Amino acid sequence: MDELLQPQTTMANHHQTDLVAQVYRALTSVMPGFVARAQQKTMISRTLGLMTRQALGVIEAPTGIGKSMGYLIAGIASAVTEDKVLVVSTATASLQDQLASKDLPLALRAFALAGVCGIDVVVAKGRERHACPMKMHAFAGGTQDLFAAGDDHTALTQAVDLWRQGQWAGVRDDLPVRLHQRAWMRIANTAASCPGQKCPEFDLCPYYATQAALKTARVIITNHDYLLSTLSNVPHSVFSDGHKCLFVFDEAHHLSDKLLNAFARRLDLAAFPSEVIEAIAQLCPGMVGLDFAAERVRGIWRACEDAALTMLGDGSQHRFTLNEVPPQFRRLLLDLKAQLSGMRATLKEVKESNARFRNKAVAMLADSRIGQLSGDVQEAIDCIEEFTGDDLVARWLARGRNSIDLNCSPFDGARKARKHLWPVVKTGLLTSATLTTLGSFEPMRIALGLPAETSTLKLDSPFDYGRARLIVPRLCVEASDPAHSRMVAAFLKDHALGAAKHRGVLVYFTSKKLMLDCMAAIPTAQRGCILLQGQWQPWAMLEEHKRRIDAGVRSIIFGLDSIGEGVDLPGEYCTRVIMTRLPFPCPDDPVLCTHAEYLRSKGKDPFHILTMPKVGLKFAQVAGRLMRREQDWGEFYVLDKRLRSKRYGAQIVKSTPFRTMEMG
Incomplete structure (x- = not known):
């Protein structure tokens, strides 16, 4: 290890290189069967060099190298x-959670053997993944009927009991009770409903406990969604x-898509918040102004929903061409925004009046419900502002099972990265098992707006x-051939x-219809x-697959996009991967x-700039399901x-380690 560090880390001090060498040698003690790999040593060396130089760099580290360590x-x-x-x-x-519970503890043990102990670690997640003690206190204080009924009520009761008994720390991911999203949001900590330090339960709040711990942490494990949200919305965060x-x-x-999602907006026009308004009316009787404001909003809300349904027709989606929203629909949305702004002001008045309540539990619950509705109203206003504004964004309507969604989203992640990410991230590493596509880092660099001089x-x-x-x-025939479906079904049988x-x-389908048709055949x-x-939860499906193979029984997985990455089936668990067609993105x-559309307006070719890099990346990810350990072997069939x-x-x-292609 010592000799491999030096060429890459000429700016690193001797203390750093000596410490890294000691820790690396200690891995043999904390990881039985640990095998030192030249690729992992190179990665350590390059990463240390980046951090010493305070630079950005990209490393593609294929499966088996030991990237996390x-x-x-x-x-x-x-x-x-x-x-x-x-x-x-x-x-x-x-x-x-996997990194925090598996890889990080091993690394900390190795550092301890090298004489470095007491490294403070914090796992940081979004506010809404934490429970609100005030809401749980109100629930336990006799206002359960205002929260939920049936199974939701039972699950909420169990969650609150676990909290009060000290058996649950208040983070959703650690909750041993299955709680639907709607029920969880009854007790979730939200920015709109949180009074912050004024809350009487502040000292018990899981979210603020984490925020306090972040100030002294040496290592923070977070996720892209929370990090991007914090960087864009909280100017003075850690x-x-x-x-x-x-x-x-x-x-x-995933970072480019996460950037788009972080700034996307959505408003469900089929989900007027009647339930929350009624709950506030019960908790704050006599607030006539809120009733009037809600009725005014309700009328224009319904008009917007009707207009959206007309544009959708019998379809499930209607996309607006770039920056072209029908004037009449735009006026309706602006009217809705004006009424929502009035309702927001009324809610502020209701909250001020609510301060006179003597029943502490009811007052706390009323405040949280008013905060919840205020947050929903603000999100609706923000969505309408974005949708009716002049920015170059994607705009569309979508029909769900029970929703009519108004959507808008940026389409160029590079612009958002240059504005919100790279001005802050001065020193860092971007890594993954698959970052190159079509044999190059360039599509990824462009998609993330990274400087041309970024090392790779x-x-x-x-x-x-x-x-x-x-x-x-x-x-094999091309996927556009009418005989393709029959060919795939026949191939799978044989x-x-x-x-x-x-x-x-493992059989990877790009279409649910084709998957079901093949199953029916x-x-x-x-x-x-x-x-x-679809018939199994993903984790249960993989466990059942392994159980069958261990029992000496054949097992075949028919799966869609989610099995294309992150699925680890080494050895006999998977010796044949079949891709039913090339993974072109949904048209x-x-x-x-x-x-x-934007690229074509600029005289550029979206097929080569957008489509092909996505195909190459997904192809490489699916191909990567085959080889997971050194002794693995097998075949990757592409039926296109x-x-x-x-x-x-x-x-x-070129996106894969394969260098030859056979005809079978």
């Missing part, structure tokens, strides 16, 4: 020796000190891809169900070995369509002739 060792060593804070951001809260924080973005290939490093896979084959069947050599098979008596996504995606018949096929293959 690599950046944790370099990041913690830099934070400890330079009195800084390591901020590690993951794509999801579940990955955040994350906003770019000179104090060292950032690591794990699963960085692509590490080699530690696996022997000579043990794996990429195959396009000879009789090469999934009939593959005696392969007990664990298989005789009922032969379907028992198939696990169909009706409103954000992608708007971005394509375009991979070998189109010129872009060879470019797609």
Whole structure:
């Protein structure tokens, strides 16, 4: 380790390099079976160099390298020796928990063996993932009928009891009770309903306890959603000190989409907040002004819903061309915004009047409900402002099972990154198992608005891809061919169900319809070995798959987009992956369509700028399900002739470690 550090970290001091070397040697004690890899050492060295130089860099670290341990060792060593804070951001809260409970404790044990103890760690999540003690106190204080009924009431009672008994710390992800989102929001901490330090339960608040701990933390484990939201909305947060924080973005290939989601707006025109208004009326009798304001809003709200339904017709989505909203619909929305602004002022008056209540439990519940409605009203106003404004954003209507949604979203994540992310993030690493697409970092760099001089490093896979084959069947047709569905169904019968050599098979579908059609084409008596996504929870499906393989029984997973990444099925659990067609993005995606429209207006080609990089990235992720450990082997079948018949096929293959393509 010592000799590999020096070339990459010429600016690192000897204390840092010595500490890293000691910690790395200690891994053999804390991780039984630990194997030192040259790629992991290179990653540690490059990361340490970036943090010493206070620079941004990108590293693609394929599965098997030990990516998490690599950046944790370099990041913690830099934070400890330079009195800084390591901020590690993951794509999801579940990955955040996995890192905090599995990899980080091992790294801390290695640092302890190297003589560095007492490293303070905080797991930081969004405000709404924390319960509000005031709301739980009000619930327990005899106002349950204003919260929920039936199963929701029972689950809420269990959650509150666990809190009062000290068996639950108030973070949703740790709650051992299944609680639906609607019920959870009854007790969730929200910015609109939170009185902050004025709250009588402030000292018991899980959210503010975390906020206090963040001020002294050496390592912070967070997620992209919370980090981006905080950077864009809280100017003086612990994350906003770019000179104090060292950032690591794990699963960085999600960062562009997360940037878009962070600034997207949505208003459900089929969900007028009648229930909350009625609850406030019960808690604050005599507030006639609120009734009048609500009725005025209700009328124009319904008119907007009717207009949206007319534009939707029989369809499920209506996208507006770039910056073109029908004038009449725009006027309706602006009228709604004006009425909502009046309602917001009325709610402020109601809250001030509510201060006279003597019943503490009722007063607290009333305040939280008023805050909840105020927050909903403000979100509606913000959405309408964005939708009716002049900014270049995607705008569309969508019909859900029980919703009529007004949506708007930026379409260029690079602009948001340049405005909100890179001015703060001075020192950091972006890493993932898959960051290059079509053989280049350039699409990712452009999508994230990274400076042209950003350093990049692509590490080699530690696996022997000579043990794996990429195959396009000879009789394969293009996905646009009318015979494609029948070809896929026939292939699956022979090469999934009939593959005696392969007990664990993963079949990736880009279309739910094709997946169900293929399932229907298989005789009922032969379907028992198939696990169909949608009939199982994802985690339960994977556990059942492993159980069957362990029992010596064949198991085949039919899955959609979510099985394309993050699914770890090593060895016999998966020796054959079948992709039913090339993973082109949905042609009706409103954000992608708007971005394509914008690019065409500038004389650019959206197919090569937008579409192909997304195809290459998803292709690489699905291909990555095959090789998970050094001894793995298998076959990756692609049932789409375009991979070998189109010129872009060879470019797609460059996104993977495969260098040859066979015809089977």
